[in-house]
Amino acid sequence: MTIPSYRVGIDLGATSTKVVVAVSGDDGTLAVDAVVDRFTFPTPRGSDPVDRLASHLARVARRPIGAGGVTVPGILDEDSGRVLRSVNLPWLDGADLGSALGRRLGFPVRAVHDGRAAAEAEALLGAGRGFADAFVLALGTGIAGAHVEGRRARRGAHAAAGEVGHISQDPDGRLCGCGQHGCLETFIGGTHLASRWSSHTGRPATARDLFEAGHAGDPAALTMIDEATTALARCVLGVIATLDPSAIIIGGGISGARDLIVTPTARKVYEAATFHARPPILSAELGRWAGAWGAVLAAGCPSPEEITCG
Ligand SMILES: [Zn+2]
Missing domain, CATH: 3.30.420.40 (ATPase, nucleotide binding domain)
Incomplete structure (x- = not known):
């Protein structure tokens, strides 16, 4: 051709x-x-x-x-x-x-x-280039993941693979839009972070406002972000245990605060790993x-x- x-x-x-x-x-x-x-x-x-x-x-x-x-x-x-x-x-x-x-x-x-x-672009042309496969996480309003192997993101038998944002981490936790409680998305999804920060400050807020407060050292913001990265690290450990990917790539609008999200998540994953492999955990490169x-x-x-x- x-x-x-x-x-x-x-x-x-x-x-x-x-x-x-x-x-x-x-x-x-x-x-x-x-x-x-x-x-x-x-x-x-x-x-x-x-x-x-x-x-x-x-x-x-x-x-x-x-x-x-x-x-x-x-x-x-x-x-x-x-x-x-x-x-x-x-x-x-x-x-x-x-x-x-x-x-x-x-x-x-x-x-x-x-x-x-x-995800395919990030794996093949961005941070994942040179790796045999990669698991790409997109942190935005919602959370999605995709395992790219053989140059393609796996779709799943029902074209529904990658919904890692809706793996529940706390059955008694906050209600998620999907109907479950305590999904990863309720910890780190942009809409949830904005709404929680808005409730805390008493005025309309975005996830970006939360990260700005975190960068300024606001203790409440840092606590909320710490909970978010702990939940994300738990998810990444599950991905490593399930797929053993060559690399994990974290992208999406929320990941733009690299020092507050990607770096602490990687540290928590490596600290919590027991039998798990320790693949590189990288920031996405292609952005928007x-x-x-x-x-x-x-x-x-x-x-x-x-x-x-x-
Ligand atoms: Zn959910």
Whole structure:
């Protein structure tokens, strides 16, 4: 198969869309320094959003692009490319986004799951490059994990793998959105941290406010963050015991406070490990562009087994 020189990766978010245009090497491989353009623009809404997305892409991506990938913020049938459900972008429900975009843009576009695409990019092009496999944790509003092995994030028998944020650590703990109590997400999910810090301060707050207070040495903030990293370390130990990955990568918006999250979590994991292996625990490197890079990796790959891509 001939690999197109230019590939575009479109990370379709609930509010903003990020686009990476990259050029692949002669052998079809990619590296993060292969980026030639990247853009961010508001995700189209209203009438015919696919058409508006395609028009916008055609205007900004002034390259002879041969293939594209697009992430879907929702549940996707990756075999057919059809979106089963998108809570944040309801216009996607039932859409075959890859085909619809491809028809308008004039090159094949493959739709991929946003979280798994970002994990694959981080494992193959970011902090996980050079490792045989990696477990990638994304700490954001919610918590997701993905084991990337053989260049692909494992989907699971029911396409439901990686929900580590909903492993309960305390059956008597706080109620989680999933209906259980004491899930990891109730300790370190962005929404929970914001809500708990807001309750403590008595005014509206975000998780970022909590970390700023932590950096300033606020004891209550540091206690809350300490509980969060203890819960995360417990989760990481479980992942190590289950999968024995070559590396653990921690990314997502919450992990941006590296000294408050990644470093203490790694210390707690290594302190608590008994029989466990001690893989490196690393900060993610691609940041907010991981999803777009994952879509670039998917571009030009007709099937998950297509190993010449990426
Ligand atoms: Zn839960």
